[in-house]
Amino acid sequence: MPRFLKEFFDRNGLGIGSLMLGLVLFWTIGLIIMPQLSMLDFSFRPNLPPPEIGGPKDVYTMENYKYLVFGPEGGSQDFNAVDLKVFYRTLIAAVFVTIFNLILCYPIAYYLAQTKGNHIRIFALMLIIPYWINEILRAFALRIIFGETGVLNNLLVAAGVFDTPFDFIRNDIALYAGLGYAYILLMIFPIYNVIESLDRNQIEAARDMGASWPMIHRRVVIPYAKPGISSGCTMVFMLSAGALAAPQILGGPSSLWFTQLIYQQFNDNSDWPQGAAYAVVLLVTCILLVLAVMRLFKVDMGDIGK
Amino acid sequence: MSAGVGVDLENLWIRFGDFVAVRDAKVHINGGDFFSFLGPSGCGKTTILRAVSGFLEPSEGQVLIGGKDMKGIGPNKRPTALIFQNLALFPLMKVWENITFSMEIKGASARERRKRADELLDMIALPDQGDKLPSELSGGQRQRVAIARALCAEPDVLLLDEPLSALDLKLRQHMRTELREIQKRVGITFIYITHDQGEALTMSDNIAVMRAGVIDQIGDGKTIYNDPSTAFAASFVGENNVFRGTVKQVQGDTALIATNRSGDLLARVSSANQGKMKAGDDAMMFIRPEAFALAPVGSEGDHFVTATVTNEEFEGNAFNIFMEGDGGKEMKVSLPNLGQSFDSHKGQSMTLQYDVQNAVALPAGDLATE
Ligand SMILES: Nc1ncnc2c1ncn2[C@@H]1O[C@H](COP(=O)(O)OP(=O)(O)OP(=O)(O)O)[C@@H](O)[C@H]1O
Ligand SMILES: [Mg+2]
Numbered sequence: 001m002p003r004f005l006k007e008f009f010d011r012n013g014l015g016i017g018s019l020m021l022g023l024v025l026f027w028t029i030g031l032i033i034m035p036q037l038s039m040l041d042f043s044f045r046p047n048l049p050p051p052e053i054g055g056p057k058d059v060y061t062m063e064n065y066k067y068l069v070f071g072p073e074g075g076s077q078d079f080n081a082v083d084l085k086v087f088y089r090t091l092i093a094a095v096f097v098t099i100f101n102l103i104l105c106y107p108i109a110y111y112l113a114q115t116k117g118n119h120i121r122i123f124a125l126m127l128i129i130p131y132w133i134n135e136i137l138r139a140f141a142l143r144i145i146f147g148e149t150g151v152l153n154n155l156l157v158a159a160g161v162f163d164t165p166f167d168f169i170r171n172d173i174a175l176y177a178g179l180g181y182a183y184i185l186l187m188i189f190p191i192y193n194v195i196e197s198l199d200r201n202q203i204e205a206a207r208d209m210g211a212s213w214p215m216i217h218r219r220v221v222i223p224y225a226k227p228g229i230s231s232g233c234t235m236v237f238m239l240s241a242g243a244l245a246a247p248q249i250l251g252g253p254s255s256l257w258f259t260q261l262i263y264q265q266f267n268d269n270s271d272w273p274q275g276a277a278y279a280v281v282l283l284v285t286c287i288l289l290v291l292a293v294m295r296l297f298k299v300d301m302g303d304i305g306k
Numbered sequence: 307m308s309a310g311v312g313v314d315l316e317n318l319w320i321r322f323g324d325f326v327a328v329r330d331a332k333v334h335i336n337g338g339d340f341f342s343f344l345g346p347s348g349c350g351k352t353t354i355l356r357a358v359s360g361f362l363e364p365s366e367g368q369v370l371i372g373g374k375d376m377k378g379i380g381p382n383k384r385p386t387a388l389i390f391q392n393l394a395l396f397p398l399m400k401v402w403e404n405i406t407f408s409m410e411i412k413g414a415s416a417r418e419r420r421k422r423a424d425e426l427l428d429m430i431a432l433p434d435q436g437d438k439l440p441s442e443l444s445g446g447q448r449q450r451v452a453i454a455r456a457l458c459a460e461p462d463v464l465l466l467d468e469p470l471s472a473l474d475l476k477l478r479q480h481m482r483t484e485l486r487e488i489q490k491r492v493g494i495t496f497i498y499i500t501h502d503q504g505e506a507l508t509m510s511d512n513i514a515v516m517r518a519g520v521i522d523q524i525g526d527g528k529t530i531y532n533d534p535s536t537a538f539a540a541s542f543v544g545e546n547n548v549f550r551g552t553v554k555q556v557q558g559d560t561a562l563i564a565t566n567r568s569g570d571l572l573a574r575v576s577s578a579n580q581g582k583m584k585a586g587d588d589a590m591m592f593i594r595p596e597a598f599a600l601a602p603v604g605s606e607g608d609h610f611v612t613a614t615v616t617n618e619e620f621e622g623n624a625f626n627i628f629m630e631g632d633g634g635k636e637m638k639v640s641l642p643n644l645g646q647s648f649d650s651h652k653g654q655s656m657t658l659q660y661d662v663q664n665a666v667a668l669p670a671g672d673l674a675t676e
Contacts, residue, residue: 201394208359209408209459210382219410223398 043276064277083261083278090258091285093172094241097179101187101236102229104180109191109228110221114200131185139178139249146174146250170252178246183239187232194228195221227303234290241286258282310337310495311372311385311462313358318367320353327353329519331367335497335512340489342498344506345516346542346674351499352391354516355465358497359388371463387461389469393452395440401451402427402436408459426454429488446477453488463495470505482508503543507531515539517672523578535578537671540592547637548673549591553583561667562608563591567632572608573665588670595626595640597664601657609665612657613637629656 009017044060052058063073068087071080108127112120130138145151146168153165168174198221206216222229247257262282265275294301313335320328327350335341343351356362358369360381369376376384387408395404402423403410409419423436430450432443440448449469456464466485470478486509489496500506506513507527514524515538522536534540541548551565561575561583573591575583583589593611601610613629616636620626624640631637639658 199392199394201390201392202396204361204381205388205390205394206396206407208361208381208386208388209411209455211407211411212382215411219399219407220396 039276040280042273043280045273047271047273064274065281067274068278068281086256086261087258087282089255090241090282091289093176093179093257094237094286097176097183097240098233098237100176101180101183102233105184105187105232106191106225106229109188109225110195110217112188113192113195113198114203127185127188135182135245136249138182139246142174142178142181142250143169146177167252169250170254172252172255174250175247175252175255178250179240179243182243182246183236186235186239190231190235191225191228194225198224226297226299230294230297230299230303233293237290238286241282310339310493312337312339313341313463313495313497314368314370314373315354315358316368316370318354318357318369319365320350320357320362321365327519328357331521333514333521333524335495337372337495338493339511340486340496340498340509342500342506342510342513343516344500344503344513344543346501348518349516350519351501351516352467355388355467355497355499358463359386359465360384385462386465387456387459387463388465389452389456389467391467391469391471393448393469393472395448395452395455397440399439400436401432401438401440401443404440404451405436405454405458407455422458426458429491430454445473446481449473449481450484453485457488457492461494463497464489466496466498468499468501470500471502478505485509507543515542517542517674533577534592534666534668535576537590537592537668538674540590540666540668542674545595545638546592547595547631547639548635549593549632550670551589551591553585553587553589553667555585556583560662561589563589563667565591565632568611568613570608571611571665572662573667574663575667579667579669583667583669590668590670592666592668593660593664595638596624596642597660598639598641598658599660600641601659603655603657605657605659609662610657610659612655614655615652617652627656 008021011017012020043064044062045058046061046063048055048057068080068083071077071083112124133141143150147153148165148167148169150168152168153162156162157165168177202220202224203216206220211219242259243257244259244263247255247260251257251260258278259282262275262278265271265278269275313333315331315333318328318331318333319326331354343354345351353362357364358371358376360376360379360383363377371385381388396407399407402420405423405426406414406419409422414422420436424433427433427436430453432447432450435443435447440451443451449472452469469485470481473481482505485496485498498506498509507530510527512524512526513530515522515530515534515536517536517538523530523534523539525533530539530543534543537548540546549563549565549568549571551563551571553561554564554570555562556575559575559580560572562570562572564570571591573593598611606612613631615627615629617628618625619628620643621640622643624642627639627641628636629639
């Protein structure tokens with residue numbers, strides 16, 4: 001038995017230890033790895049009516065993946081331009097949502113973490129309470145704000161900024177705002193957590209030696225907060241790229257999110273293998289992208305867990 | 307030595323809400339001095355330092371550095387460098403980057419910085435340690451890196467907030483000498499904060515004794531030790547025996563005090579209180595353990611004290627004798643070991659004498675609680 005397992009059992013006793021280990025294993029293997037593997041399996045199979053499953057036609061194939069790249073066989077185009085474009089756009093948009101979120105949340109997290117006093121608790125509560133409201137309701141609330149006859153347009157037109165209402169939804173502004181807002185907490189809290197443990201004297205020491213505020217952040221706070229920043233960015237990126245409710249409700253009629261394509265395959269076309277293949281491609285690309293960026297900024301995997 | 311840049315606190319008040327942390331401080335610090343603020347925990351030492359370094363705006367009064375009013379000048383613009391109570395080295399920067407951070411701010415090239423770092427590392431006797439991280443150094447080494455980092459900024463005034471408090475006794479005593487030497491070498495003004503009177507006495511040119519936001523006395527170590535101006539200063543700096551009583555009569559610079567336990571005793575009125583003590587006032591008289599000498603048994607008079615021995619202790623260079631003192635506290639007498647022997651025993655009564663010049667009469671006041 002490896003040492004860490006032995007220590008684990010020594011500390012918790014055999015009964016509780018086995019129970020805890022069992023639950024964790026059930027959670028990771030039974031609820032995450034197995035279903036994902038079955039999805040992976042689906043993605044390599046043809047879409048067959050139920051009687052033919054397990055029959056002679058049920059063989060492994062790459063056709064679901066080919067479909068994403070080249071479109072339907074014998075189709076009019078060389079590439080599946082529509083779906084690829086949606087895929088590409090989704091990733092780029094998720095990257096931008098992440099960056100935008102980071103720029104917005106870093107100052108908030110810094111302020112929360114480095115300011116003392118009771119008002120901070122109220123401030124944090126005000127950030128948290130909106131998340132008691134269902135995600136879909138929040139998205140619809142944003143629709144009310146951004147809609148053609150919405151609050152924002154009424155104000156802007158009344159103030160004379162625009163002559164006619166601006167279509168925030170068709171221009172995807174509502175979508176980005178919704179996605180940005182949806183995961184704000186997941187960005188703020190990891191960063192807040194790390195910065196809170198930063199010794200205030202370090203900031204003062206830097207200041208005492210003549211550093212400007214941008215310099216202090218660049219050389220002292222941000223390097224220290226890197227694990228929190230990576231962890232926040234990873235979560236926000238993954239969740240934005242995989243979001244469904246916000247694009248569904250706030251997206252313009254002509255702009256699809258890649259998850260919507262996946263949803264259509266599963267639901268409207270009842271083509272589970274095709275949907276699974278799309279989902280696998282999205283997942284793998286996101287993971288690779290995250291790993292590449294982590295490498296670029298020299299972040300360790302262990303840091304993410306901090 | 308160059309004149310150095312002096313620091314003045316003029317009628318400085320610092321309040322946190324209703325709480326007065328510093329009350330009407332008036333301090334003049336000579337350029338090039340090693341100046342210490344000495345006081346018990348929570349008396350407002352750090353607060354004063356933060357006002358000098360610019361992290362705190364005084365509620366009233368002024369901080370002058372080199373004669374210039376520092377009002378509205380931020381900590382990054384003052385010619386001071388602060389060494390924090392917990393050092394506050396940057397954990398993710400290498401030692402040499404830590405040391406030269408102030409140069410990096412001014413845009414110095416990496417080569418220049420590296421060169422300066424090596425010079426400073428030599429000075430603090432840590433050559434070739436520049437590429438380590440602070441966490442890879444010992445406490446004393448980190449201490450020296452913090453000093454080098456502050457000196458690298460070439461401040462006119464170096465502020466040190468109990469920088470030795472985290473070190474063990476041996477290292478602390480070693481660092482005292484080292485700090486004093488560094489100060490002499492660089493010739494700038496050091497303002498040093500400590501609650502350790504030994505540190506203050508050994509290192510400082512001048513000392514300000516603080517109590518609960520008030521500065522009780524400013525002077526060099528000898529003056530503070532020999533001629534304290536308040537009961538607090540007398541009891542906080544060094545060991546001292548207190549005799550409570552009332553003034554019976556003042557003649558020139560000596561006062562006759564009717565003590566509660568030991569009869570009428572003579573003492574010199576401290577310089578700061580001459581002309582201020584008059585018959586009938588509550589008074590306190592202080593005699594240091596080493597100021598006593600044995601007297602023939604039964605001697606009586608205004609510079610003899612007789613009391614019962616409660617305990618004895620041999621310290622090598624001295625015999626410590628503890629006797630029933632004033633207010634239930636033990637009175638300590640320290641007699642140098644000159645090869646003599648005593649026929650003193652616990653429970654016996656013993657008579658001591660002292661030189662009136664070595665007994666200090668002060669107006670009654672709060673004592674340090676240790
Ligand atoms: N920001 C603040 N708000 C309110 N009170 C404060 C603040 N800073 C300090 N004080 C109070 O002012 C008093 C002096 O504090 P200060 O930190 O100067 O003490 P100190 O002499 O440095 O003590 P120590 O030797 O323990 O470091 C303390 O009673 C403290 O509670
Ligand atoms: Mg302090």
